[in-house]
Structures are given as C-alpha cells and as structure tokens.
Amino acid sequence: MAKGRIEFDYGKCKCCLLCTKFCPTNILVLDTTKINEKGYNLIRVTEAEKCIGCAFCAMMCPDSVITVYRLEGSKV
C-alpha cells in the first residue's frame, strides 16, 4: 500500500510543472489530454503506489493546488 496520496484542486492549477520537478519519486507528469476551465493542462499521478507522502510537490506549488495525505505511522 502507498505511504502517501495526493489530491489536486484542479480548478486552481496553472500547469507551471513545478510539482513534477520536485517529486523525488518522479510520479507526476503533464497530462495533455485534460484541461481545466482556465485552459491549463493538468497534472497526472503515474504510479500512485510510489507516493511517499513527502509533500514536496505541495510545498513547491505556488497555487495551493495539492493536498497531501500520509499513512499514520509511516515516515518519509
């Protein structure tokens, strides 16, 4: 089971890609098949089971798009 999980507030995403650059497990990618109402492409999690809940993506997101959950008791 994945140690962590993230959720996006998609309407606020501006597709700056900073989250994808700072994820240590490299599981965040640009999804050119999806678009929000502002016209920005969205971000997709490729291998959710690899998320460690470190919150690096969320800390570097300027627009507070990402909420991060971590399994109780698991450490990063």
Added chain:
Amino acid sequence: MEKIVYQKSKGLTDATLSYCPGCTHGIIHKLVAECLEELGVLEKTIGVASVGCSVLSYNFFNCDMQQAAHGRACAVATGIKRTRPDSVVFTYQGDGDLASIGIAETIHAANRGENFTVIFVNNAIYGMTGGQMAPTTLIGQKTTTSPFGRSVVDHGEPIRISEMFATIPRASFIARVSVHNVQNVRNAKKMIKKAFQYQLENKGFSLIEVLSTCPVNWGMTPYDALQWVEKEMINYYPLGVYKDNYENK
C-alpha cells in the same frame, strides 16, 4: 488511517491567485499565511499590500488588509501599528515598491524601530509593469529598460537591501532567504515566523528579504527561473541572517 500532512493554509482565502504560472509570489504568500495561522494571530493581523503584482494580495491573505500607495507601505504600517499596537502588522512589498520609490519610508521606519514586519520580495525586476529594470536588477541582466543589460557605469550596482538595513541600529531582525527548493522554502518559513515572533515580543522592526522569480519577464520557464535564482541571484545576494539584535542576549 491516513492523516493530512499538507493542505492550503487557512491564512489564505479561497480566491485564485492572480500571479502568473509558477511565480514564487504564490509560495511566499503561503509561507506568510502558514506562519500567521500557526502563531494563531490571523484574527488580529493587519497586512499592508503595496503596488506591484502583489497589489491584489488583499484578496488573498485571510486577515484584515490595507492597500498603500506605491512605496508607502511602511508609512501606512507605522500608522496602523501605532494606533492598534495589539495588532500584528506586516507589509508585503516588491523590489520596485520597496527599494525604489519606497526606500525612504522603509529606511525611516526601520530607523525608528517600528514594531512591524516587512516581507520584501526581491525578483530583480518590475513585474507588474512589464519587466523594467529595478534597483535590484543584476549586472548584465536584460530588461525592457536595460535592453543591453544593466551596466555599472550607467545604472550603478544593484542595491543589497538586507546588508544596507543591517547597518540600522534599531532594525532588530534582518534576513535574506530564498524559495528555490524545498530546503530553502522550509528555512524561509522559519525566518518569517521568527520575524513575526519578534513582533509579538515587541522587539521592533524586522525585514525578511525573499529572493523570488518572475518567469514571465525573465523569459524563462518557472523551473529555469528557480535555477537562475540559485545560480545567479544568490551569488550577488547571499542568504543568511544579517542582523539579530536579540540572539544570545
């Protein structure tokens, strides 16, 4: 069971930030908001927005806000803090606003030891007006008003605000931080929190200079802009605590 380890700060409203994609004004907003939330002072905080891209920050910070004329944030904050001494007061100013048109107000507020906190966002350019040269623009940096790059002969050397303010006796806490990666974001938050803590302990004037990006006017992707901060800006603007009147005292 899972627990939330990161979510949008209650110190921010639900409004979508008006900043360009990847602009670190957003990260700095989050840090200020998180500090105010964690210190439990949102209800008694009054922020002063300046003129620049952050002019609309009164829509984004979830506390009382006042908008000041260009460069006058520290004068406005002085009035607010003196009439409402129990409030937590901060200004949020860009480098055009603080280091250019507002340098006099800022220096004199520091010199009087006014008990509020200045968040100084140094992105080495005038962002809002389309990328003109700022007092903080680096040597050789091209802007719309220095198309061949800033030159020492024509424009002088970039002003180092933190070093300059560290010479002011009544300025209590002066530090320069950056938000170009996770480690630095964490440290920046620590310094901003310390500045607010000092204010709560009536220790006087504090200024945190945050190196920030302007991907749009620098002509870079948001990530490349963070790397430019790390490789170019920090060389000229070293990070660290420049003054702390209360450390080890």
